[in-house]
Amino acid sequence: MHLDVVLLSRLQFALTLMFHYIFPPLTIGLGLLMVIIEWLWLKTKDPFYKSMALFWTKLFAINFAMGVATGLVMEFQFGTNWAIYSRFVGDIFGSALASEAIFAFFLESGFLAVLVFGWDRVSPKMHFFSTCMVALGSLFSSVWITIANSWQQTPAGYHIVKSANGFWRAEVTDFWAMCFNPSMVHRMLHVWLGCFILGAFFALSVGAFYILKNQHTKFAKKTIEISLVYAAISSLAMLGSGHFQADAVAVNQPAKLAAFEGHYQTGSGGTPLYAFGWPDEQEKKVKFGLAIPGMLSMLVHGNFDQPVTGLDKFPEEDRPPVFIPFQTYHLMIALGMAFIVLSLLGLVLLKYNLLFQQRWLMWLYVFGVLGAYTANEAGWIAAEVGRQPWVVYGLLRTKDGVSHSVTAEQVLGSMIMFGILYSFLFVVWVMVMNTRIQAGPPVVADIVKEDEKLAPVAKKGVGQFMALIGNLLQRGPASLSETWRGAAPTSNAKAAPELKQELKQEHEQEPKQHQKEDEP
Amino acid sequence: MDYSLNFIWFMLLGVLLTGYGILDGFDLGVGILHPIAKTDEERRLIINSIGPLWDGNEVWLVTFAGALFAAFPDVYAMAFSSFYTNLMIILCALIFRAVSIEFRSKHPSSFWRQFWDACFFLSSLSASFLFGYIVGQLFLGLPIDGQLELHKEKMSVLEFYPVITGLLAVATCAMHGSIFLYLKTEGELQERIHNYIWHTYGIFVMVYMLTTIFTLTQIPSATSNLKHYPWLWSVVLINIMAIGNIPRTIFLKQPGYAFLSSIATIGALAALFGIAIFPNLIVSSIDPSLSLNIYNSASSQGTLKTMLFIAVLGLPFVLSYTVIVYWVFHGKVALGKFSY
Numbered sequence: 001m002h003l004d005v006v007l008l009s010r011l012q013f014a015l016t017l018m019f020h021y022i023f024p025p026l027t028i029g030l031g032l033l034m035v036i037i038e039w040l041w042l043k044t045k046d047p048f049y050k051s052m053a054l055f056w057t058k059l060f061a062i063n064f065a066m067g068v069a070t071g072l073v074m075e076f077q078f079g080t081n082w083a084i085y086s087r088f089v090g091d092i093f094g095s096a097l098a099s100e101a102i103f104a105f106f107l108e109s110g111f112l113a114v115l116v117f118g119w120d121r122v123s124p125k126m127h128f129f130s131t132c133m134v135a136l137g138s139l140f141s142s143v144w145i146t147i148a149n150s151w152q153q154t155p156a157g158y159h160i161v162k163s164a165n166g167f168w169r170a171e172v173t174d175f176w177a178m179c180f181n182p183s184m185v186h187r188m189l190h191v192w193l194g195c196f197i198l199g200a201f202f203a204l205s206v207g208a209f210y211i212l213k214n215q216h217t218k219f220a221k222k223t224i225e226i227s228l229v230y231a232a233i234s235s236l237a238m239l240g241s242g243h244f245q246a247d248a249v250a251v252n253q254p255a256k257l258a259a260f261e262g263h264y265q266t267g268s269g270g271t272p273l274y275a276f277g278w279p280d281e282q283e284k285k286v287k288f289g290l291a292i293p294g295m296l297s298m299l300v301h302g303n304f305d306q307p308v309t310g311l312d313k314f315p316e317e318d319r320p321p322v323f324i325p326f327q328t329y330h331l332m333i334a335l336g337m338a339f340i341v342l343s344l345l346g347l348v349l350l351k352y353n354l355l356f357q358q359r360w361l362m363w364l365y366v367f368g369v370l371g372a373y374t375a376n377e378a379g380w381i382a383a384e385v386g387r388q389p390w391v392v393y394g395l396l397r398t399k400d401g402v403s404h405s406v407t408a409e410q411v412l413g414s415m416i417m418f419g420i421l422y423s424f425l426f427v428v429w430v431m432v433m434n435t436r437i438q439a440g441p442p443v444v445a446d447i448v449k450e451d452e453k454l455a456p457v458a459k460k461g462v463g464q465f466m467a468l469i470g471n472l473l474q475r476g477p478a479s480l481s482e483t484w485r486g487a488a489p490t491s492n493a494k495a496a497p498e499l500k501q502e503l504k505q506e507h508e509q510e511p512k513q514h515q516k517e518d519e520p
Numbered sequence: 521m522d523y524s525l526n527f528i529w530f531m532l533l534g535v536l537l538t539g540y541g542i543l544d545g546f547d548l549g550v551g552i553l554h555p556i557a558k559t560d561e562e563r564r565l566i567i568n569s570i571g572p573l574w575d576g577n578e579v580w581l582v583t584f585a586g587a588l589f590a591a592f593p594d595v596y597a598m599a600f601s602s603f604y605t606n607l608m609i610i611l612c613a614l615i616f617r618a619v620s621i622e623f624r625s626k627h628p629s630s631f632w633r634q635f636w637d638a639c640f641f642l643s644s645l646s647a648s649f650l651f652g653y654i655v656g657q658l659f660l661g662l663p664i665d666g667q668l669e670l671h672k673e674k675m676s677v678l679e680f681y682p683v684i685t686g687l688l689a690v691a692t693c694a695m696h697g698s699i700f701l702y703l704k705t706e707g708e709l710q711e712r713i714h715n716y717i718w719h720t721y722g723i724f725v726m727v728y729m730l731t732t733i734f735t736l737t738q739i740p741s742a743t744s745n746l747k748h749y750p751w752l753w754s755v756v757l758i759n760i761m762a763i764g765n766i767p768r769t770i771f772l773k774q775p776g777y778a779f780l781s782s783i784a785t786i787g788a789l790a791a792l793f794g795i796a797i798f799p800n801l802i803v804s805s806i807d808p809s810l811s812l813n814i815y816n817s818a819s820s821q822g823t824l825k826t827m828l829f830i831a832v833l834g835l836p837f838v839l840s841y842t843v844i845v846y847w848v849f850h851g852k853v854a855l856g857k858f859s860y
Contacts, residue, residue, distance in 0.1 A: 061622070062622060062626075064575075065575070065618050065619065065621070065622040066618075066619065066622075068575055068578065068618060069614065069615040069617075069618035069619055070615065071582075072578070072581070072582060072611060072614055072615075073611050073615070075582060075585050075586065075589075076585065076600060076607055076611055078589065078596075078600075079585075079589065079596045079597055079599070079600025079601060080600045080601055080603075080604050080607055080608070081601070081604075083597035083598065083600065083601035084597070086589065086593055086596055086597040086600075087593050087594055087597045087668075089593075090589055090590065090592075090593020090594070090596060090597070090819060091590075091593065091819040091820055091823045092823075093589070094586065094587075094588075094589030094590030094591070094593055094596070094819065094823075095590040095819075095823055095826060095827055095830070097585075097586040097589055097590065098583065098586035098587045098589065098590040098591075098827060098830070099586075099830050099834075100586065101579060101582045101583035101586045101587075102583060102586075102830060102831065102834035102835075102838065103830075103834055103837075105579040105582055105583070106576065106579055106583075106834075106837065106838040106841050106842075107837070107841060109575045109576040109578075109579050110576050110841030110842065110844065110845045111841065111845075112575065113572035113573065113575070113576065113845045113848070113849065114572075114844070114845065114848055116572070116858065117571060117572045117849065117858050117859070118572075118848055118849075118858075119858055120856065120858070121848050121849070122848060161820075163594070164815065164816040164817070164818075165594055165668055165812075165816055165817065167594075167668070169593075171819070171820040171822070171823065172820065172822055172823050172826070173822070175822075175826050403597075403601035403604070404601075404669055404670070405601050405602055405604075405669065405670035405672060406601055406604050410604050410605060413605070413608075414604070414605070414608040417608065417612060418612075421612060421615065421616075425615070425619060428619070428623060432623055432626045432627075435626060435627065436626070
């Protein structure tokens with residue numbers, strides 16, 4: 001069997017990216033939800049909101065860790081599998097990636113530590129600030145990576161020159177034109193809304209699940225109320241965003257739009273819009289489809305008669321495949337419409353106090369989150385496959401971007417490794433998430449009890465920090481080791497030893513015999 | 521002296537790599553030392569000592585890779601595609617490390633926990649070894665020609681030198697990690713770790729000397745910059761003094777100083793690597809004149825300037841987050857409600 005490095009590298013990229021893309025959209029979407037909940041907590045001082053925030057923080061942390069772990073693969077893979085591409089775009093793409101790390105990842109990872117582990121170490125205000133910073137960091141990160149991706153779709157602000165090593169490459173001529181390239185702003189909004197919808201439907205799914213099981217009812221109802229509003233706003237905004245996005249594709253990448261719509265022959269007169277169908281690549285037409293006559297012309301040109309450019313206007317070697325972009329694009333749109341219906345219906349029923357009795361709707365909400373995941377993934381596939389055969393639209397073909405020194409066997413090997421690893425991680429992730437969700441939010445009364453004990457500790461603040469710095473300046477690092485060796489003043493363990501004991505017992509779920517077992 | 525943007529970026533990448541070595545060095549080391557724990561509580565204490573920190577430490581690697589991509593794309597492309605299999609295993613190890621920290625505490629069964637403990641140890645060990653291995657391989661040079669093509673047939677599969685540098689990386693992380701754990705623990709566990717500091721230190725010194733001998737005999741070009749700029753010998757001196765200071769401070773029970781010394785050791789080792797290869801980034805073992813250096817493999821001057829601006833803008837923020845996190849989580853590690 002002949003193995004093709006380009007195809008394998010593409011498949012590996014798709015596998016690792018799509019697995020990665022399960023996590024960041026959820027953390028972006030949940031991040032905003034957590035900001036809202038913690039703000040409600042700060043405003044009302046109601047410990048109920050704290051229990052909500054604690055619950056979402058745990059799920060957030062698991063997904064964040066998965067996102068970090070799988071994200072590193074993406075950054076390495078440009079160099080490992082797409083060396084020629086990396087050389088060609090490094091001047092541009094590299095700067096976006098580096099900026100993402102400097103502006104976003106440090107912010108996120110730093111404050112995530114406070115968000116997850118800092119509940120009893122910092123004041124509620126500082127904690128809220130940390131949550132905001134994590135949410136902001138995840139948004140920053142999506143900005144830079146969307147800049148990089150959009151530049152591949154609609155290159156701008158560059159020129160092509162020969163590098164010192166004698167290869168053609170793209171170099172930045174105008175940094176801001178590069179950042180705000182023609183498709184960037186639309187794409188950014190589109191990606192964000194996709195993330196928000198996922199976050200909202202995820203919370204909705206958990207809430208509906210509790211309603212069906214008749215558990216944690218207060219938590220579930222509040223969650224559903226907040227997330228329904230969140231979902232409705234995001235899905236409606238998505239309708240507008242999707243429309244502008246498609247308009248932009250029509251202008252910037254007409255071949256891609258033709259692939260999305262299965263529009264093979266330009267023909268004369270108005271171009272129909274398919275609601276669904278089955279594009280046949282051999283016969284070059286869409287079968288079994290439901291078409292609205294002239295509608296695509298209406299959307300692109302504003303009238304029903306002017307034909308939209310079809311694939312036949314492009315040279316054979318520049319045409320993208322049709323089947324995959326067509327189906328994923330239509331799937332995404334259908335799901336987007338479903339989100340609007342589901343969330344608006346929920347809001348109406350909520351207004352007339354009929355929502356929580358509708359068990360069928362609750363079941364739909366439980367599984368609705370799968371639709372939100374699918375829509376995000378489908379959108380990515382449509383955007384990337386629709387760009388083919390180019391890796392940088394109009395400048396570099398995908399087949400020319402692959403590493404020369406990597407063999408098909410190597411890529412096959414690493415792909416099998418990722419395949420096994422990711423399948424395993426996926427199962428473990430589902431298990432852990434399920435355990436967490438089944439366990440439910442922490443009991444509000446317990447939180448009140450603990451907060452009372454922690455109150456004197458939580459008040460300590462910046463003064464302590466300045467004292468530490470002062471000590472350090474006066475007596476050198478020896479003072480640091482003293483603090484670390486002995487009485488660390490801010491450590492709760494010292495401030496409330498009996499609490500530490502209590503918490504420890506609470507957490508010790510370990511069977512006793514385990515402690516005698518040998519080392520792994 | 522060279523004050524071009526290319527040189528500044530060489531130095532900045534050095535800073536990022538050193539930062540990664542110092543920060544992730546101790547948490548990889550903590551992973552390597554993890555099996556010394558005897559009870560589940562001790563295992564949890566050890567994991568939680570790096571719990572809030574490992575993720576931010578890894579960001580230094582992400583930033584290093586991104587900055588290398590931006591500043592020297594030809595080097596990024598060459599190095600990453602040449603070390604394909606090594607890097608894929610590193611990625612696999614880093615993924616396992618991340619999820620084993622995250623998942624271990626999520627289920628009380630002993631099989632579950634032992635499985636993730638083993639993952640945590642093995643992935644920390646293999647990641648640190650492979651990082652060292654790649655550095656050793658870069659020291660020896662890669663068989664690249666004028667067309668930036670790698671001649672794989674001229675690359676020996678398992679050379680001795682990279683294995684030594686791989687071991688040095690493991691030993692350095694273990695030593696650095698043991699001092700860190702000493703700072704973060706108390707009581708009986710701390711006593712035990714105190715003994716392990718001596719073990720890891722002894723092993724480190726042995727492998728360090730072995731590496732020095734092999735570097736001096738096998739790679740004559742390694743000292744050429746030292747000959748041109750004699751003041752660089754001060755780095756060698758700092759390195760030796762820092763290594764010598766570790767047992768002194770441990771003996772005097774000043775682990776804070778010991779940790780600073782081991783930070784200085786890693787910093788000096790990274791600096792020596794930079795001095796040895798400068799101005800090259802990837803040496804061609806076919807013909808040294810075909811090497812990728814900081815001038816022929818850099819991005820455009822415009823991009824280097826923009827990136828410098830971004831770095832100068834971002835660095836104060838990065839440092840302040842780092843300080844905040846390390847301050848919030850300073851002091852002895854204790855198991856609480858939010859621990860792993």
